[in-house]
Amino acid sequence: MKKKVLLFAAIAITLTGAIIIAADHIDAPAVTGPGNTSPGTDITDVYAFQSPSDNTKMVFVLNSQGLLSPTASATASFPSNVMYEINIDNTGDNMEDLVFQALVQNGKLRVYGPVAPTVKGTTSTVLTSGPVTETTVTAYGGTANVGTNTNGTKVFAGPRDDPFFFDLARFKEILAGTQSGFRTTGVDFFAGTNVMSVVVEVPKSMLGTAATLNVWAETKSK
């Protein structure tokens, strides 16, 4: 199966040539290209929004491993050496004041945080001093497993439909100069494809008192 994914990625890269543009899918050789040393670390999209079911809570979504076919999704997994980190700045300096760190090991998701990092920047250690919320990773085709914490946090990890939509093929033609504009009815390049999602919902009260947060996601590996 891994071979199939690699083959698909190779075809996609060949087809798109030097210009590869999506939300952030397949954005850099170190995280996607053939021979990359850290599979599973390519972030495709990040979402941050007020919970549709409870306006006192905030939801963070970190999607990775884009363009998974249904077949590839059935065997896709979260590597155990990768940390999926959601960074939150609540002081306006674009440095993380709180983080969520998601790890997957032996089919279990653990989300540590929110917790203030002891060291900021491009390296992290697992911060076990804060809240921990866990659940079983949801299997392809299975009912979503939701981990809950008494502090109001919910967590999820597993394959999901890629929520991103874009007529990527046409955009590439525009950039290549073979088309001058988008078609009147666009074609979603990401239709029918899946991603590996980590979703965290947390009470806003645990994120500080700032009116605006700056949020970004990172994958880190060891």
Added chain:
Amino acid sequence: MKLINKFSLVLSLAATVVFVSCDKDDNEDNFDTSGTYSQNDQMARPAINTVFVGSARKNEFNTTIPSAMNAAFNAQFQSVLTGFGYTTNALGMDKATFAGVLVTDVLNVKTTGTTTFFDGTNVLTGRALADDVIDTELLLIFGGPTGASNPGLTKDNVNANDKAFSTTFPYLANPF
């Protein structure tokens, strides 16, 4: 009374111990939290690295922290905007200002009220699943001061996801 309290306390303690030890057996002992993790990828706003960073520096962008992005990449973002024929946009941002906003790759998220990339009223207050982020970015890059420039380039005419989102956690649709 005292006895009963003590008894129930002992019972609940016992229950806690059992619960905790089950938890430990299932997870704690098997969960490796050791080691130092080093950054592979970074992302917040959609398509920023892919559109604005040349292939030679994509890996570098992914391992640059947001607070260092402006110094490292502002000039490159401005040159890409120049290549797109950019002058200003509907938010009245000149090239240097727009590059400065784009280059620090974080999502601005309001902690009260509507959270959206752009919904016609609110701008950059979050990113919801259904937001048509590509149209927003195309409009700001190619739409000129009124949003009316380059009409063939300011929307891709894919306006929604191919599956409906759920109103309950985890909100994303089941996979295909």
